[in-house]
Amino acid sequence: MTDTAAPLKLFVKKERIFPKRVWGKFRKIKWLSMVTLLGIYYLAPFIRWDRGPHAPDQAILIDMPARRAYFFFIEIWPQEVYYLTGLLILAAIGLFLVTSLLGRVWCGYACPQTVWTDLFVWVERIVQGDRAKRQRLYQAPWSFEKLWKLGLTHSAWLVIGMLTGGAWVFYFNDAPTLIEQIVHLDVPWSVLGWIIALTLSTYVMAGFAREQVCIYMCPYARFQSAMFDKDTLVIGYDELRGEQRGKHKKGESWEGRGHCIDCTACVQVCPVGIDIRDGLQMECIACGLCIDACNDIMHKLELPPDLIRYDTPHNQECRKEGKPEYFSLFRLRTFYYIAIMTVVGGAILFGLLNRSETELHVLHDRNPMFVQLSNGDIRNGYDIKILNKTQEDRIFSLSAEGLTGLTLKAQGAGELDAGSLLVFADSVGHFRVFAFAPKPETTRSDIRFVLQEKETEAREEYETLFVSGKQ
């Protein structure tokens, strides 16, 4: 290092990006994707699904107080939350599969960060005008115009933030009831807290953080290149055709120069503020807006489109070497991903189809372990839990086997009979049961509780022990 070396910059201050408006095929896909995804997000909690009188009628509901989760015909109890794990694995591998085939289309079109940022930029543009106007406003000193424009933008952002962030709570509460509560400003504090937190996070993430989330915070941006290979679609600038770039006057010949006129349209529309002509970059979210912008210019210049386009590194290579191009959809990694998804999906399906509607749990008393009765018999106490996952009240008969002379007696309020235990719909029946037997030869014996549904063939067994103390 010499004395004259420029000081090293370790931290770059955030540069504000003002994406320019653009029309085209990919912009259309983005609008469509935004409307579809937001539509699903808002409307899904309002879909009804009749589950009878014992369960809520919301198709998609995570009922925290009652410890139940509903998804259309599926009902999940807390101990079955592993289905969620399966879903998350499916989502992750699905993302890998799509990424290896089509590149970062998730980032460009479907990621919530992208969708909401897009929405916020749209609001910004409606209030403040397009790129140049926004830039001027940003640099202008404070004035009444700047104040009301920025005020309106931020208010609109907050309202959208509230509407979008706020919608999350409908997945955890009965949506129509909650909306009524909100209208009457009678919202429970727990719900209000979530609405405020999600409103602010939407406002901050989509209003301010924007591309910084993709560049600095998103873990997926870090490892998505691991799913890439030479046949993955990425957005590429056709260097062969574009260079030498340079300004072009109308009527001039295109001989001996590239088709890129260095108009920077592709840079101006980019939501992450990169120049795609520098090659594939980590920041690129593959949204395709630069393609739309460039094609618009090419159309005006009456040149063929797709100077920038979705392409594979392999094809880019082939073109340089003058070989024919081709696109291969099926690669080894595609099959791996599909295979994993099939296995996980199959496991979930198998689990759901074979989900038992009845469960029996038996807990042997520890204090005391056993009781000797006056006639010399031994009595053991048990806590019995019977899970009735159906939507009907059911009557079960409980019996025990494995020891001669073993009998059961249920204990509790009212007249209880172990041979006839009522468990209400969609709930856990909790019973105390005593088992009696003449003192066995052994100090402890293995016995088996058998639960039989009165009307159907449903049958559950539970192995437990019968303690009888020293001989």
Added chain:
Amino acid sequence: MTKKQNEIDKISGVQTTGHEWDGIKELDNPMPRWWLIVFYLCIIWAIGYWVVYPAWPTLSGDGERGGTEGSQGWTQYKQLKEAQAEIVARKAVYQGRFDQASYAEIKEDPSLYAFALAGGKAAFGDNCATCHGTGGAGASGYPNLNDDDWLWGGDIDAIEQTLRYGVRSGHDEARFNEMPAFGSFMDTADIQAVADYVYAVAHGEALPEAGEAIFDEQCSVCHGSAGVGVQELGGPKLADAIWLYGGSKSDIVAQIRNPKHGIMPAWDGRLSDSTIRQLTVYVHSLGGGE
């Protein structure tokens, strides 16, 4: 560390602090702005905290336990009181009904029954577990409340009576009965004979003639003929498998010669009426209730 004149670092262009360790110089970079903002916010937060919460001890002892009161008048003592009041309020939903209900009605009402068991279990742990064990299984000399052998009766009213007034407690209503110390007036051979008889009764063996006459004369008043027990007198049943002071022959001899007598305190006046009733339901539920 050597103190040196401050200088500008050539690489970063930042002034050094003048500190140097083994040739490494410390740069005098300013604190990051976000860090400073957080730091100032913390200070503002702390000032707000002093105002809102009780924070400063004062000599005058203002506030509930001394110190400044805080603008909201919040203290942990108040919070505790409120939390306890809430528990009482939650209990009150059942308490009134429970106090009005008879034992039969409680047994028929699942919510009242659960209320009684919960309260009874807590009271049992506080007051009874010392002698009878946390699970009510008792110990040598302390009755097992889980079994079906009741000295003074195991139906719910008998249990309440025992609980309320105790056994040999000195209370006017207490259960009272004492076995005489036969060792002081009966010779060893007779004691041995009657012990053999009692042992045979308990184990369903052939009854030895030697002890029978003595048993009928001396013991059957309280223990019933053939040792079936007399609950009204608290006379233990001998013809069963349950022994308070041990069932071996030497245990039986010791008990005849110089018997031990346990004392159950009277809980009337020490525990509230409601608690005694909850305990009664709980003890009755342990499995041996008649």
